[in-house]
Amino acid sequence: MKHVFGTPIVDYLPTLGLLLLTVMYLVTGYGYAPEARTFPVTVAWVAIALVLLDLLSRTKTPAGEAVTRWLNPSTSAGKLEAQTHYALSKQIAAAAWPIGFVALIVLTGFLVAVPVFVMASMYFRGKRSLLISIPVSAAATLFIWFLFAQILQLELYPGVLFNP
């Protein structure tokens, strides 16, 4: 993997992403009236300064190491579990389940999405038998229907497909 200032280029990505978001925020902020933008723009400039310091702390330069030592000492490589690297495909697959669930809720509503998601998740991802997956998904749906629709008297979202 390509290294920049002694650090793998991929390690700069979160900071660069934050920097990009902050710059976009700042550009949008300058489009508002002075009274409305004063505080958000000030915060965004502070954020840019902090993100640049964070970027510097990721380098293996003397300045970067000094910033890490003083302001981020526990973020040195290999110290934290969060830095344990799992296979990227595994992480994407894990994140895809809740994203798919949100999409399913939006499309079909809770009373369809919940049993489908619980059953699919247990059967396909967890390799559980249908004998366990079906009762658990039915129980989960019943619990949500009873708590939200019956006790709280909320109209559970019916989904784009079933919404008249």
Added chain:
Amino acid sequence: MLEMWLSGFQGLLHVDVFLFVVLGMAIGLVFGAIPGLGGSTAIALLIPLTYSMEPFTALALAGGVMGSVPMGGSITSILLNTPGTAPNAATCLDGHPLAQQGKAGLAIGAAGSANAIGAIIGTISVLIVLPIANDIVLLFGPPEFFLMSVFALIVVATATRGKMLRGLVTGAFGLMIAYIGYNDIAGGERFTYGIEYLWDGIHLVPALIGLFAVAEMINLTVKGGTVAKSATAVKITSMTSGLFETFRHLGTVLRGSLIGTTVGAIPGLGGTVVAFLSYSVTVQASKNPESFGKGNIQGVIAPEAAICAHDCSALIPTLTFGIPAGAEMAVFLGLLIIHGMQPGPLMLRDHQVEIYGLIWALTASCVFASFVGLAFVRVLAKITLIDSSILVPLVLSTAFAGSYAIDMSIENVVVTGVFGLLGYLMMRYDYPRLMIIVALVLGGNIERNLHQSMLMGEGGWSIFFARNISIVLMIAIVALLALPIFRALFKYWRVRTVSVGE
């Protein structure tokens, strides 16, 4: 005065009133444990049921709910890293690592007993302070509120020990998110990019559920297995272990309760700030700060004691000024008004028995809920042994439904999903998630109070130097920011001294 305290207490001893306190406690425990519901939903749900009740009974029921919500929230925080309510997010930091080590029982026991002691200390403080509360709260104006909010933000950033810079980065990012939506100072919307839903800003609870519950479930899916790292490790230490731990760290309980009581009385700061502040101060004061975040029992005790103490003292601004200290208190104000009690200085004169009854009910509920938590600790800890393939879909279903239930908005569900991904990325790249929550809570306060301070100072900063409390807070902020640098310098100097000596 003593007569009124006793009248309030005696009122609770009537069987029907007492049963309503117990009912409120049971409801609060359940609603506190389910992310997205919490005390405000529970009280809102119960308001219609109280129409035909005596005001005293209605307040006792509300007190029962408010007192037990923190205990319910702490159970899911510890077992699943999913805070039932926003303040319980601070409990996740050390409570969940303890659960992963098979010490869920210890953590829940400590949380319960810290809750109970915090509530008792909070109650005593409120009973003493309530008669003079007006004068104390009036010492705080917009400059103090602004500086107090900045102080709270920096305290929490510095408590993400060893990651202060990343804490400040996420704090700034959280503030940027907090300014999305309608701007009540200058009018008009900001940073909504044409999305109508964003006019109301990013709601705290969907963001919280995403950052903690969804992110944690993604993480659990990646890791596989169970929450507790090994099935044999879930030894439920005797139920009283947590209780003994709490008494062993009585200083932490007292400090947390004191923070909860004093800061809780300041309108607008809320339980989340109080919990994180208590946690942060405990980390700063500890001789072994590196152990926090990895399962230090004091990291559970400090926020839990503060949350219950705060719940008691949050009644001060709510009752004396009609300024709710949080969403729960805002709904509670509605209950007061429905029962013909107008919050304000006159309420302290005209409804003393009801007020003291409410305080006693809240305390009793906190204590009972702690006993219930302790009694069921063995059963509850088994949740950490449920395989992720079953646990993840069940938690996600409840979390997304809870997020929707806040205001029946499907966009909340989408926001929860987005924050879930953001939370996972933050875990993955080692950014502290809690700062986003604290910034979302404080963002509006900071801007509004700065604006009002500037109006008071006719556009200049001199107002901050003209008030004693402001000056103290500014010195505290500078000291906090300088602390990590001084600490690093001291460490560097000590290492050099030792190496020269050798």
